[in-house]
Amino acid sequence: MNISDASERSGVSAKMIxxxxxxxxxxxxxxxxxxxxxxxxxDVSVLQFIRRTRDLGFSLEEVxxxxxxxxxxxxxxxxxxxxxxxxxxxxERRMKEMRAVLRTLRDLAxxxxxxxxxxxxxxxxxxxxxxxxxxxxxx
Amino acid sequence: MNISDASERSGVSAKMIxxxxxxxxxxxxxxxxxxxxxxxxxDVSVLQFIRRTRDLGFSLEEVxxxxxxxxxxxxxxxxxxxxxxxxxxxxERRMKEMRAVLRTLRDLAxxxxxxxxxxxxxxxxxxxxxxxxxxxxxx
DNA sequence: CCTTGACCTTCCCATTGTGGGAAGGTGCAA
DNA sequence: TTGCACCTTCCCACAATGGGAAGGTCAAGG
Numbered sequence: 150m151n152i153s154d155a156s157e158r159s160g161v162s163a164k165m166i167x168x169x170x171x172x173x174x175x176x177x178x179x180x181x182x183x184x185x186x187x188x189x190x191x192d193v194s195v196l197q198f199i200r201r202t203r204d205l206g207f208s209l210e211e212v213x214x215x216x217x218x219x220x221x222x223x224x225x226x227x228x229x230x231x232x233x234x235x236x237x238x239x240x241e242r243r244m245k246e247m248r249a250v251l252r253t254l255r256d257l258a259x260x261x262x263x264x265x266x267x268x269x270x271x272x273x274x275x276x277x278x279x280x281x282x283x284x285x286x287x288x
Numbered sequence: 289m290n291i292s293d294a295s296e297r298s299g300v301s302a303k304m305i306x307x308x309x310x311x312x313x314x315x316x317x318x319x320x321x322x323x324x325x326x327x328x329x330x331d332v333s334v335l336q337f338i339r340r341t342r343d344l345g346f347s348l349e350e351v352x353x354x355x356x357x358x359x360x361x362x363x364x365x366x367x368x369x370x371x372x373x374x375x376x377x378x379x380e381r382r383m384k385e386m387r388a389v390l391r392t393l394r395d396l397a398x399x400x401x402x403x404x405x406x407x408x409x410x411x412x413x414x415x416x417x418x419x420x421x422x423x424x425x426x427x
Numbered sequence: 428c429c430t431t432g433a434c435c436t437t438c439c440c441a442t443t444g445t446g447g448g449a450a451g452g453t454g455c456a457a
Numbered sequence: 458t459t460g461c462a463c464c465t466t467c468c469c470a471c472a473a474t475g476g477g478a479a480g481g482t483c484a485a486g487g
Contacts, residue, residue, distance in 0.1 A: 230402035263369035
């Protein structure tokens with residue numbers, strides 16, 4: 150099948166399919182006489198694997214590692230799990246940061262009148278965060 | 289003061305200070321005779337504002353808008369609040385997505401032996417997500 | 428006075444993952 | 458034959474940041 154059919158079936162854009170091939174995440178696709186790339190069901194499966202893995206937030210580098218493990222019938226599941234857990238830890242770290250940011254933002258927004266008046270605790274904080282503000286003192 | 293002092297005091301790298309100037313987020317800095325950029329305390333304040341705003345996850349475009357509002361003594365706080373709340377909504381949306389992803393990943397990792405054996409529910413799911421898997425049927 | 432090291436300047440390149448679009452070839456249907 | 462929908466490669470752009478080269482400047486110490 151043509152690239153656009155593979156794209157439709159896998160949910161990966163044609164552009165990205167070509168890109169993945171160019172960075173060697175994918176084996177070079179078979180070509181028809183006219184130079185068109187030609188895909189089979191197995192290729193679509195690989196593309197779906199990539200799509201799913203990307204959707205779970207893995208980087209393309211990690212996708213590559215997972216693909217290799219997937220293809221290796223003798224892989225130790227330990228390695229897959231290790232990759233997954235590293236990624237989980239990364240997401241958890243980022244979530245934690247976002248939670249802290251959200252807490253701050255909600256707090257600031259809550260205290261802002263949000264009307265025609267110009268005084269605004271949000272801007273006040275951006276200019277001089279509460280966390281760094283303290284009683285005046287001489288240096 | 290020189291750029292590296294401004295950098296140190298604001299927590300914004302010299303590289304980024306020049307970049308912010310180049311994209312017009314910052315007014316062109318004053319120059320000494322030798323061509324060196326010259327910063328004062330007010331400039332450092334602006335840089336700190338940017339740093340803080342970036343730390344809260346606003347894009348440079350949003351930082352620009354907030355800077356403009358900050359400078360405008362007659363701004364309505366409504367506009368600041370609107371920006372903040374849009375950003376909050378964005379973060380909430382992303383957190384929600386991440387939570388869903390994390391749920392899935394934790395679930396998969398939990399069921400993976402993580403030993404020498406090759407069978408692995410993580411790879412199984414990537415290849416064919418549970419959510420799309422159903423009883424065999426003919427097409 | 429000269430050297431050395433720490434600054435400064437601009438300019439280009441790389442990153443990550445994706446999309447847009449141009450220029451040119453191909454295949455199929457009316 | 459014409460037209461349209463494909464396909465190909467190639468270059469550009471994005472967001473925000475860092476690395477590093479090539480060359481100018483300044484201050485301290487010999």
